[in-house]
Amino acid sequence: MILYGYKGSLVRTTALPGAVCPACNSFNTMQASVYSQYAHVYYIPFFPFSKKAIAQCTSCQQGWEEKGLPAQLHTAVQSAKQSTRLPLWNWAGVGVVAVGIAWAAVAGQRHERDRNAWLVAPRAGDLYTVHSPGDSTKFSLLKVVSAHGNTVEVVQNEYEIDSNDPVSELNAPSKYSKESESLTQLDLQIMHNKGQLTDVTRLD
Numbered sequence: 001m002i003l004y005g006y007k008g009s010l011v012r013t014t015a016l017p018g019a020v021c022p023a024c025n026s027f028n029t030m031q032a033s034v035y036s037q038y039a040h041v042y043y044i045p046f047f048p049f050s051k052k053a054i055a056q057c058t059s060c061q062q063g064w065e066e067k068g069l070p071a072q073l074h075t076a077v078q079s080a081k082q083s084t085r086l087p088l089w090n091w092a093g094v095g096v097v098a099v100g101i102a103w104a105a106v107a108g109q110r111h112e113r114d115r116n117a118w119l120v121a122p123r124a125g126d127l128y129t130v131h132s133p134g135d136s137t138k139f140s141l142l143k144v145v146s147a148h149g150n151t152v153e154v155v156q157n158e159y160e161i162d163s164n165d166p167v168s169e170l171n172a173p174s175k176y177s178k179e180s181e182s183l184t185q186l187d188l189q190i191m192h193n194k195g196q197l198t199d200v201t202r203l204d
């Protein structure tokens with residue numbers, strides 16, 4: 001199975017007015033066909049990387065690739081090639097990736113805003129993703145059980161995992177400590193600024 005590679009596709013065929021066929025000497029029978037070469041991944045065109053042109057006589061059918069092009073056709077074929085714009089669909093894959101990156105950036109910014117808003121106005125049920133104190137590859141959760149004024153009561157999850165997204169795996173009531181502890185808003189901000197509290201999740 002071919003995952004990636006390149007393909008050629010005909011972009012346009014155009015007459016070369018005034019040209020004489022080097023093979024049969026017919027006048028005004030020459031045409032140039034311009035191809036785009038594009039890289040594809042899983043047959044989705046990603047980006048074009050070159051143009052190729054061939055010249056052909058419509059009378060005697062003789063054709064020439066660029067490499068073996070007779071000198072008298074050179075200028076006309078080059079100008080046909082240069083005036084041919086590569087089709088936009090050759091860029092389809094790059095377009096899809098660019099849209100995906102833009103979408104991720106917007107979603108990331110939105111999540112950042114939510115996280116900051118949730119951190120300054122905690123609500124029972126909020127989950128804080130936290131680093132294990134001694135090991136920044138291990139993550140656990142703190143769950144807010146109540147929030148009053150400047151103070152939040154949290155329970156510590158008794159498990160930790162290697163993923164920075166522990167919510168789906170660890171957020172079960174039985175996995176939390178029975179003892180709660182108090183944290184102040186300032187504590188939370190400090191943990192966040194130190195990178196010890198890496199995310200806030202609010203399950204609605």
Ligand SMILES: [Zn+2]
Pocket residue numbers: 021022023024025026029057058059060061062
């Ligand atoms: Zn000819």
